[in-house]
Amino acid sequence: xxxxxxxxxxxxxxxxxxxKIALFDAYLRNEMSESxxxxxxxxxxxxxxxxxxxxxxxxxxxxxxxxxxxxxxRSTLKSIHQEIHTPKKSLFVQMKFWIPLAAAAVxxxxxxxxxTVMGGNADTADNAAEQMVYLENDDVADGASEEAxxxxxxxxxxIVESDSSTVGYFYESEMHTSELNQYVRYSDLIIxxxxxxxxxxxxxxxxxxxxxxxxxxxxxxxxxxxxxxNTEVVYRDSVLDFAILKCSEKNAELISRVPFKMVKxxxxxxxxxxxxxxxxxxxxxxxxxxxxxxxxxxxxMTYQISMPANPGNSGAPLFTKKGDLAGxxxxxxxxxxxxxxxxxxxxxxxxxxxxxxxxEISLKSNYSVRYNQTSTTIKKYRxxxxxxx
Amino acid sequence: xxxxxxxxxxxxxxxxxxxxxxxxxxxxxxxxxxxxTVSADHQITAEIIDKIRKQDRKTLSDIYKxxxxxxxxxxLENSGSRDDAQDIFQDAFYILIKKVEDTTFELTSKLxxxxxxxxxxxxxxxxxxxxxxKDDYSNEIEAGLISDEDEQNLDKNKAxxxxxxxxxxxxxxxxxxxxxxxxxxxxxxxxxxxxxxNNAKNQKYKCFVRLKKMMLKEKE
Numbered sequence: 001x002x003x004x005x006x007x008x009x010x011x012x013x014x015x016x017x018x019x020k021i022a023l024f025d026a027y028l029r030n031e032m033s034e035s036x037x038x039x040x041x042x043x044x045x046x047x048x049x050x051x052x053x054x055x056x057x058x059x060x061x062x063x064x065x066x067x068x069x070x071x072x073x074r075s076t077l078k079s080i081h082q083e084i085h086t087p088k089k090s091l092f093v094q095m096k097f098w099i100p101l102a103a104a105a106v107x108x109x110x111x112x113x114x115x116t117v118m119g120g121n122a123d124t125a126d127n128a129a130e131q132m133v134y135l136e137n138d139d140v141a142d143g144a145s146e147e148a149x150x151x152x153x154x155x156x157x158x159i160v161e162s163d164s165s166t167v168g169y170f171y172e173s174e175m176h177t178s179e180l181n182q183y184v185r186y187s188d189l190i191i192x193x194x195x196x197x198x199x200x201x202x203x204x205x206x207x208x209x210x211x212x213x214x215x216x217x218x219x220x221x222x223x224x225x226x227x228x229x230n231t232e233v234v235y236r237d238s239v240l241d242f243a244i245l246k247c248s249e250k251n252a253e254l255i256s257r258v259p260f261k262m263v264k265x266x267x268x269x270x271x272x273x274x275x276x277x278x279x280x281x282x283x284x285x286x287x288x289x290x291x292x293x294x295x296x297x298x299x300x301m302t303y304q305i306s307m308p309a310n311p312g313n314s315g316a317p318l319f320t321k322k323g324d325l326a327g328x329x330x331x332x333x334x335x336x337x338x339x340x341x342x343x344x345x346x347x348x349x350x351x352x353x354x355x356x357x358x359x360e361i362s363l364k365s366n367y368s369v370r371y372n373q374t375s376t377t378i379k380k381y382r383x384x385x386x387x388x389x
Numbered sequence: 390x391x392x393x394x395x396x397x398x399x400x401x402x403x404x405x406x407x408x409x410x411x412x413x414x415x416x417x418x419x420x421x422x423x424x425x426t427v428s429a430d431h432q433i434t435a436e437i438i439d440k441i442r443k444q445d446r447k448t449l450s451d452i453y454k455x456x457x458x459x460x461x462x463x464x465l466e467n468s469g470s471r472d473d474a475q476d477i478f479q480d481a482f483y484i485l486i487k488k489v490e491d492t493t494f495e496l497t498s499k500l501x502x503x504x505x506x507x508x509x510x511x512x513x514x515x516x517x518x519x520x521x522x523k524d525d526y527s528n529e530i531e532a533g534l535i536s537d538e539d540e541q542n543l544d545k546n547k548a549x550x551x552x553x554x555x556x557x558x559x560x561x562x563x564x565x566x567x568x569x570x571x572x573x574x575x576x577x578x579x580x581x582x583x584x585x586x587n588n589a590k591n592q593k594y595k596c597f598v599r600l601k602k603m604m605l606k607e608k609e
Contacts, residue, residue, distance in 0.1 A: 018591070018594045021594055021597065022590060022594075029571070060597075060601070061568050063545060063546075063549055064549060064553070064564060064568040064569070064600070065568050065569050066542070066546055066549075067545070067546040067547075067548075067549030067550045067553060068550065068553065068565055068568065068569035069546075069569065070483055070543075070546035070547070070550055071550045071553070071554075072569075073444070073479075073482075073483050073486055074479055074480075074483065074550075076444065076446070076449065077449070077453065077479040077482055077483075078475075078479065080446070080449060080450045080453050081453065081457070081475060081479070083450065084450070084453065084454055084457075238584055239581070239582055239583060239584075240582070241582070294562075297580055298562065298580070299580060299581060299582070300558035300559045300561070300562040300581065301558070301559060301581065301582065344558075
């Protein structure tokens with residue numbers, strides 16, 4: 001079914017296999033200009049190898065499509081099978097369920113339809129498609145807030161390279177780590193921008209990338225331990241919405257051993273999870289459960305939990321009921337209630353592993369103790385959740 | 390007059406009973422409506438075929454409800470499990486759906502006979518292949534119901550689907566979005582938070598190569 005390319009063919013035509021496939025895709029989808037497509041036909045008429053490769057690729061892509069179609073039909077049939085083989089609820093139960101729903105629908109119609117009927121200014125946001133909303137606090141009395149409000153909209157397009165030496169926004173680029181130790185304690189009145197947490201004992205912190213957008217240094221604070229210091233943004237991931245911060249060694253010593261470990265794979269559907277974050281100036285506990293294996297519009301790098309999350313929860317750690325770290329909260333849904341998106345732990349682990357030679361992040365020293373009660377776990381964990389300003 | 394005729398349509402699962410008398414005794418037979426729109430055995434019309442073609446869920450469900458028990462019974466009696474029955478029947482159903490996609494296709498027998506026949510053929514072939522049973526079933530296999538090509542396609546699709554599922558994320562999403570849903574590279578890039586379409590294209594190529602390698606391995 002698949003034909004292997006011979007090396008000298010590729011060399012002769014001066015085109016890599018990848019380029020060829022891009023060409024085939026463009027041709028198959030009619031994305032080529034007329035002259036390009038006539039060139040394409042000429043080339044395939046001339047070279048038999050090229051033609052064969054194209055035919056092989058065409059059949060491969062058709063095969064993938066048909067296999068996926070098979071999968072879709074099978075999953076429809078499977079759900080029909082489950083529908084038939086699960087006992088049905090009595091009519092009474094169904095009725096009971098529908099009455100409040102119908103009532104809610106009536107209320108919804110009245111609320112949403114009336115302003116439009118009356119010619120009032122219906123909120124445009126209501127008509128807009130649902131959106132992913134980053135959970136950061138914009139109303140910080142800080143110079144960063146102006147940048148931050150725009151940031152949410154451009155996140156996906158903006159290319160933020162880890163090399164940010166050219167953007168010395170708030171500090172001189174020559175600043176030394178010793179200067180990082182300066183005391184920057186915030187008053188209780190200032191709402192933190194987001195949340196971050198230590199990942200290892202070498203002074204590395206994880207947080208959401210959009211919180212540290214275009215910033216080289218960020219201030220973090222932990223009121224329980226009564227510490228506050230500057231950290232440097234040492235890594236921004238190009239794909240995932242997470243960043244790594246590093247504090248000085250002196251400050252790293254202030255934090256005791258990290259008591260949680262990262263789970264190897266994401267928690268399964270229905271697992272209980274909880275989080276600690278700073279949507280206001282005090283630490284806030286929220287709990288929920290895993291509601292979908294993929295995130296916003298089936299984004300495979302994140303998963304969805306049903307948990308209320310507010311601006312400020314961005315970058316907050318998500319823990320399983322057992323107390324293992326299960327991801328970083330990044331966003332919620334603008335249209336749906338209690339829909340929060342979390343980066344999958346396996347991707348983060350993967351990234352950290354790849355960065356091993358760049359940073360000495362050792363997760364080995366993290367220990368995990370199982371506490372029976374969530375309140376005990378929280379008591380143990382709360383000094384490890386930091387405000388990010 | 391004690392009873393009146395109803396004008397309402399009776400619904401699925403509605404209990405019914407019949408009075409009749411034999412040899413001077415009055416008998417009552419009770420039962421319930423099994424199918425209301427589709428009676429697969431008696432009313433094979435172009436309409437049903439059309440609905441199958443459109444994968445109308447209700448039609449599929451009605452057919453499933455009626456024919457699956459037969460297949461399950463047959464497979465359980467022939468050294469199979471409930472899971473086998475489900476697997477085989479759903480594959481047979483897939484073949485049916487693919488067959489009716491061709492508008493020139495004509496059903497020569499009852500739908501139930503046809504679907505049961507395919508299921509039986511698939512199961513007997515599986516038994517022979519796995520040598521679960523020493524007996525030879527080749528003479529029991531009905532010829533002409535499904536072609537070898539249909540079967541090869543099914544096997545290929547099964548193998549490919551298995552590989553796609555094993556790809557892992559984000560490859561699976563990229564491959565499915567690109568090749569099945571025909572999403573543009575730009576949209577995929579946005580979906581997966583790639584910085585631009587070229588990055589996504591690059592990733593797609595890697596995924597495609599991986600899938601090919603997996604398929605080759607699967608073949609061996």
